[in-house]
Amino acid sequence: MEKLITADEVKDVLQYDRLIDVMEKALVLFSKKNVVQPVRTVLPVKKEGGFFGVMPSVCEDSDILGVKLVTFFPNNTQRYGVATHNAVIVMFEIKTGLPKAIMDGEIITTMRTAAVSAVATKYLAPSGTRKLAILGAGVQARSHYHALSKLQKFEEITVWSRTFDSAKKCADEIGGVACHTAEEAVKDADVIVTVTAATTPILELKWVKPTAHINAVGACQPDWQEISPELMRSSVLYVDSKEAAVRESGDVILSKAEIYSELGEMISGEKEARRESLTILKSLGMAIEDSMAGQLVLDLLNEKSHQSKY
Ligand SMILES: NC(=O)C1=CN([C@@H]2O[C@H](COP(=O)(O)OP(=O)(O)OC[C@H]3O[C@@H](n4cnc5c(N)ncnc54)[C@H](O)[C@@H]3O)[C@@H](O)[C@H]2O)C=CC1
Numbered sequence: 001m002e003k004l005i006t007a008d009e010v011k012d013v014l015q016y017d018r019l020i021d022v023m024e025k026a027l028v029l030f031s032k033k034n035v036v037q038p039v040r041t042v043l044p045v046k047k048e049g050g051f052f053g054v055m056p057s058v059c060e061d062s063d064i065l066g067v068k069l070v071t072f073f074p075n076n077t078q079r080y081g082v083a084t085h086n087a088v089i090v091m092f093e094i095k096t097g098l099p100k101a102i103m104d105g106e107i108i109t110t111m112r113t114a115a116v117s118a119v120a121t122k123y124l125a126p127s128g129t130r131k132l133a134i135l136g137a138g139v140q141a142r143s144h145y146h147a148l149s150k151l152q153k154f155e156e157i158t159v160w161s162r163t164f165d166s167a168k169k170c171a172d173e174i175g176g177v178a179c180h181t182a183e184e185a186v187k188d189a190d191v192i193v194t195v196t197a198a199t200t201p202i203l204e205l206k207w208v209k210p211t212a213h214i215n216a217v218g219a220c221q222p223d224w225q226e227i228s229p230e231l232m233r234s235s236v237l238y239v240d241s242k243e244a245a246v247r248e249s250g251d252v253i254l255s256k257a258e259i260y261s262e263l264g265e266m267i268s269g270e271k272e273a274r275r276e277s278l279t280i281l282k283s284l285g286m287a288i289e290d291s292m293a294g295q296l297v298l299d300l301l302n303e304k305s306h307q308s309k310y
C-alpha cells in the first residue's frame, strides 16, 4: 500500500469547484448503470444510538474501486466534543486489486455531500434565486454554505437549529441571520437545506415558497423523517439513488411520495429539471461519490507533488 492520507492532507487539496464537477459525473455514471454499488450495509450500534455503514463501489469505466467505512454517532459532539460522522476510504488499483491508499473520509463526506446538493441546486433552484435557508447548524450546515456559495452569492441567508445559540454561532460564521423558528427561517427562501439529526419532520409545506428547491440531506434511516409527508408528496422528488431511497429514506417510505427522477437522469437530460416547481432532492449519500472524491484527492495530491518538483 502506497499512501496513508490524513484529514489535513485531504483538506489541503480538495476544492469545491473540482469536486462539484466530479460529483456531477459520478451521479450520471451511477444512473447510466456504469457503477456496481449495493445499497449501504448499515449495522446499528445501539448503546450510542448510532450506526456503522459500509459503502463499496466499482466503476470500471473510470478505473474506480473503493470502499468507505462510516460511523454516525449522533451524540458525539455533545458528549465527547468530536464530529458525529467519521470515516475512512480505502482505494484499490482496478487492474490488480492491490490497495493503493487509505485516507480520512470525514472531510470527503462533509464536502462531497454539499457538492452533490450544489449540483442539484444548480439545476433546480428557481430563476432569480436570492435567499438561502439552512435548517441545522452542524458540520453540513457550514459545508453547504460554502458549496452553494460557489454557485452564486446569496443576498440573504438564514439559519435555524435546535438551539438558538448554535444557530447564532453558525449564522455569525457564515454571514447569515439566526432565526428562532424553522418557519421564520424558510419564509421566502428560494433554496432550503435540511441538515439536522432530527428524526421527525421539521419542515412543513405551508411554510415554503411554491418554487423553492429543497436539499433534504438528513434522515437516512427508514423510520426517520425531516420533511413533512404532505411536503414530500407535493414536490417534484429527485433522489440520488431510487434503489436506496425506497430502502433507506423514511421521508420517502413513510410519505409514499412518488419519485420523479434520479439526479443523474436529470443531469443527462433523460428527465426534466423542473426549476419553476417545488422540488426536493432527497439525498442519502452514495458510495460512488466517496470513491470518486477519493480518486480526486489522489489526483490532486499527484498534481501538487509534480508542481513542487518543477
Ligand atoms: N445525505 C448524505 O450524503 C449525508 C447526510 N448526512 C446527514 O446530514 C445531517 C447533518 O449532518 P452533520 O451536519 O454532519 O451533523 P452534526 O451533528 O454536525 O449537526 C447536526 C445538527 O442537527 C441539529 N439537530 C439535531 N437534532 C435536531 C432536531 N431534532 N431538530 C433540529 N435540529 C436538530 C444539531 O443541533 C446540529 O446543529 C445528519 O442527519 C447526517 O446523517 C451526513 C453526511 C452525508
Ligand SMILES: O=C([O-])C1=[NH+]CCC1
Pocket: 070, 072, 085, 109, 220, 284, 285, 286
Ligand atoms: O453517505 C454518507 O456517508 C452518509 N449518509 C448519511 C450518514 C452518512
